[in-house]
Amino acid sequence: MSSINNASVLVTGAAGGIGQALVKALDKAGANLILTDVNEERLKQVSSTMAKRPPFFVADVSNPTDRALLINFCEQQDPPLQMVINLAGINHFGALSDHNDVLLERMLMINLQCQIALCRDLLPLLSQNQPSTIINVGSILGSIGIPGYSVYCATKFGLRGFSEALGRELSDTKVAVRYFAPRATKTALNDARVNEMNAALGNKADTPEHVAEALLAFIETDKKRHYLGWPEKFFVRLNSILPGLVDNSFIKQLPTIKRFFQ
Template structure:
């Protein structure tokens, strides 16, 4: 028996990158997966690749009606949702002075408000399922600050805090809520970054979406005594700066 047999998962931003890797990992362990994304061509291609246990819905995570349609579709096709992965996110560079209000609000809307809408939308379905797991994809930017990424950092710290509040609110419904904090991962979002980004990490390379997906699978299936918790997949990036052996002042 596979670890997610009989489970129904909903993965946002599931068409590519970390989201697609999570879809593959969950489907391989027996879950039926609802893939949502604004990238329709890539989302539909992934649905075809997974097969009969996957469905794709074009969805804007900031739209409450889109959330309702995705959850209703999941229940109609497969049954009540027991796993939600709030993975959809955007990144915009700019200092505090350079970032315009519209851009700042858009990042917060997608990365934080969208995840809140998602949790709110799936709770009745998870109650019907007898419980569930919500995984909110934050970032190392939810654990530390980064220059010229104020909007992104604010959204990811906010998602970390929202995770803890939701874990408390939903514990009585047997719903665990945890955040996952990837570091530099090789995805379309990081395509313009070079290896200098990871040079000072203990594990001096970009991570892969599959490494994040394996952590998500562990959180969903094995971390049964964890809720409101942070799980970090960052190559040691948040550990501190490396000092080269033998270096002198």
């Protein structure tokens, strides 16, 4: 499926920065939304500001019980679920030594493991409602390893690989798996240090609204993957064929990057 009008769409991380902008854009485009997030207060707020007052379900998708309850909730909705957009994620910038075991496990769980588990658990429902779509929202950092983001990159590289492999696994069905990769975005995921570092390096950052509109435009195409932003999409391609050139670029930037480590 490519048209969003009248489609039933589950959005995870719907109360986040990109999530809030995206559900507004989807609502305007005529989607029938189901919202989920771990933050009940913000989720209620998001739903209440929308004309259709879409149904929402508070869930921690890293929790198997919550996932099962969420899927049961989706099964009860009309029209039947046709699309899931996985937006849930967390970030941490700093040296690898700054990532303790608790943070490591949390990032791997939220950014990767629970995304995989949710796709697995939703597949029976999406298979019943073909044509259907899974859109995993990753990052440019899922294709380029950047100093200070070693763990975050690992999770996003993993999500990109999972999306690619699952898409090929399901290529004999009408369940499409697609991958969308924004660049730096002006949300609460980036703290003051990251914003200052991006400014020092001359890195551009998009607004959540811009990312939401680009994601909406991507949905309306048949493309399997999309990388947002220039020159970032160029560096994604360059890193895949001539990684040594990208290595040299980061070697030059490394003193500036490390200045912002905690």
